[in-house]
Amino acid sequence: MRAIAGWLAAAVVLSAVAFFLSSYHNDVYRKLLLWVALALSYNFLFGISGQVAFSHFAFYGIGAYAVVIFLFQLGMPLPLAMLLAIAVCALIALAVAIPSTRLEGFYLALATLALAQLFIVVLNEGGTITGGTGGIVAYRLPAIFGVHISGPWYTAVIVMLVLATYAVLWRLDRSWFGRACRAVRDNPEAAAAMGVNVARTKVIAFTLTSVLAGIAGMVYAFVDNTVNPPIFGLENAFLLLFMVIIGGAGRHAGAVVGAVLLYLLPFVLSPLIGHHHALVFGVLMVAAILVQPRGLIGIYDALRHPRG
């Protein structure tokens, strides 16, 4: 009961913020929330399951494009389009994950990198279906039960998405499945010896987190009401990885801290160094791996529980 009250309070507070923000700051806030949702699910894939995949951001794009194409190019109703978009994400994720389980760290990274690049090529060359390099523009969220959700109310929808993502991952992490994922990450042989189906655990973790990314993408599609290839490029896939590593891989709080910090940092830095904040990210990333592999959240832990 208390847990439910806590979730509700979080939902109300996080949504209420949106009603006090100007429309520009609302936009910033929405994208921040979406990055948090992505970082949370990527953290489960990379930090907890130990799979280095660059396809996570591509699935975000697949979700966004799929729902827009089903809705406006094929004229489907919203619930059907959403279900089909989720199905598309799940099918592509399964098609990649099942053969990929035979691949170790680096090869998985390459295969998913190729997938992400391939996705961009398909977007650029998709003709009228994907809108080519210009993408698809000038659509709007259809009415749900006769209501057009917009402004801060749509931000509330995104808050729901973040909390739902967190709730699912939190439950999973605490279940036998989360422990199985950690076991497979740390020592696949030992996990297999303990009766964990290594291949199946990897496939489920990959598919599930990819679908979560796809759902976040579906929600994103109606933030800017435009989808185009540059948004879903490789840059952001790297950024996502940096967020999770700098924040602290394997910890939900780390993912949130990393996402918030790296999303807001450019706003602080751009008056100082213009568009070269990526250089700062790169340096932070290398520093994090060299000095503090557990990320910012590791520093926080060390301060809270000093050794000796």
Place this chain on the structure above:
Amino acid sequence: MIRPTGIINFAVGEWGMVGAFGGFLLLSKFEWPYPVGMVAILAFMLIVGWATERVAVRPLVEKGAPLLAPILALLGMLVVFRESISLAFGPDPHQVPEPLGFEHQKTWMIAVTLGVFAAAWLFFEKTLWGKSFEAVSLNRKAAALVGINLSRVTAVSFAGGAGVAGLAGLLIAPNTSAHYLMGVPLAIQGFTALVIGGVGRVEGALLGGLLVAFAEQLTVRYAPIPSGYAQGVPLLVLMLFLLVRPSGLLRARA
């Protein structure tokens, strides 16, 4: 681009980019004679590779960090390289001259590639140093036991890899012009060639490179698909190979 260290280097494309920008700086701007510029770039790239290893790889290996850690650190270095270059040269593409004029550029590229291939093959197959690289790639512990200096092998392989990558960047720069975003596509092409040919074999890299180039050109010319999709063909081939035959066409000798 051969890694006997087991550490696959995402920064390799950025090395190519640094080489290309070196070409722009020395050859276009300062107008050094081509051979001098080329040797200077090669020497500089050796230092860059060695420094990369020192900064991003050796501390982690010494700490006994998991194998993934240096790979991720190199990914961070990729961004550092790229942004430093864009900070120094700006985001616009730069021209790099051809040594023998436009019509001989292809011949020149083939000649240098064959030269590098021959040198690498001789090094890996015929010298004791090359043998020690192969030993390290097969079994690090056993190699260390017979007295091979692991960290020196790693350092040399990074320096050599950067040297070759820098030359490659210099070679293709006249065709593509030097641009700060050129690194990642370059790296993906290289990895594709490597995976198709077989990791850890010198002939494999050459064979893979040729196959990728042919596959791309043939689809542009003959396949009934728009030419833009042809960029996707090597990626598709890469994925298929990874999924079906990750060891590549030529297997590493046991």
